[in-house]
Amino acid sequence: MPHPATVVPEIASHLKRLLDFVDPLPGDVCLDVARGRGPLPALLAPHVRSLTAVDAARDGRAFRTGPVRMPGDALTAAPAAPHARADETGHPTVRADATALPYPDGSFSLVTARFALHAPDDPHDVLRELLRVRRPGGRLIMADLVRGNLAATSRDRIERLRDPDHPGIPTIARLTEMVTAAGGAIRRLDVFTVERPAEPWLADAPDPDAADRVREELLDEVDGGPPTGAKPRIIGGELWFTQTWAHVLC
Template sequence: MTVTHDERVVREFSKQAAGFADPRLNAAFTRHLDRLVRFMDPELDLEDVVLEVAAGTGIVSRAIAARVRHVTALDLTPAMLAEGKRDADQAGLTNITFTEGDASALPYVDRSFTLVVTRFSLHQVADPETVVREMVRVSRPGAALVIADLIRPDDLVGDPDRIERLRDPSHGTALTESRITGLVAAAGAEVKRAERFDYVRPLDPWLEFSQTPEDVAAQIRQELEDELAGGPPTGMRPSVKDGVLHFTHSYLFQQAIAE
């Protein structure tokens, strides 16, 4: 039986859901959350009605809930939403709605939200163009759209998506910044500002987080070690710090305004 991309996403993220609350495994999400909230700060308003698209456990929704009127955290994976709702309830956050839904077919009428955000999703979805178009569709004129994502540097050598898919079969394609900017413009929004940075992260917690099978994890380790020894580039930009194998991700925070 053929497995669809959405089914693959639900399967993989159902396995990973509990790990989103573990800072040892989930450093990329938790480490840069404050940075993203600071980036979003000029857009946050106590009257905002916010949508977080492909929200996972609603990490961003929970971080900004006290700063806005209401947040809807929408995701495809019920296990992720359940994890986020439990944490929101424990924190006493009453202005977040957790909703199961498809980012490529948002269940909302046009011009419903004053702020729309998505984090680490465009590289995961099957059709990022449609997701961005849907985000703009449900945004009111003048609303801010914030995209935070893994990106592929323009000059990168190697194929990081191949390694990413070995680690997590639900991985799609890491886009370049120019590609994301083009999607936003084509959907009817104008990019106003952006922030870019690299994050060098240890390999083993990343593999443990996704519960990558040990034989596959060993293959990934070997390919990164081979690259360091002069072998073919993987696109993962490996390095060794204090005797520990690392790799490098590039991230983009981008803010646009809906027309």
């Protein structure tokens, strides 16, 4: 069996790409919404006037479809909101429902959400809420998984095999429809493919047996078996696969 990868330095380039896409301004009042803690608030904090980070994970469980983890991921040490409390690392944390954020309409000039739509919540409600707290003329920037408009649904099957709670990966056209239905409009879109090691992703599966089945299917494809849509291959003795990510400006 391929050996697990523990450090993936390439993730830094993906985060740099997202930071460049966000293009934060010194006067921005920023809200970041994520499922669990992630690296984006710490990256944004030095570039904006203020930053509020919301952890929208339910029951202490972040939805298991996110990107490669970055060593030392933590929330920024930005001033805490009145209802925030420090977590075990000493960083301020705001726990809130992504479909009912505790902020008035138009509170933030910049709203960011990284892998926040792929969750058991209705993504339409999440989108409407993110747009609600965005100021008129402000920016909502989302980073999430997508698949090509002509991509086979087998990619969703693998995600659901790994985690039955996975709601599926929207096509680019479907993501556009979701934004429009929520009252927004896509102003800029960056779609790209990320190749990542499979073992950290499989380690987050709720059921180890399900992870084993996914691993077997990926390895079977490497050996010439049926396609999974994940384009697996062996790199340096390790199993890798691909995801398609999108950065969206609304």
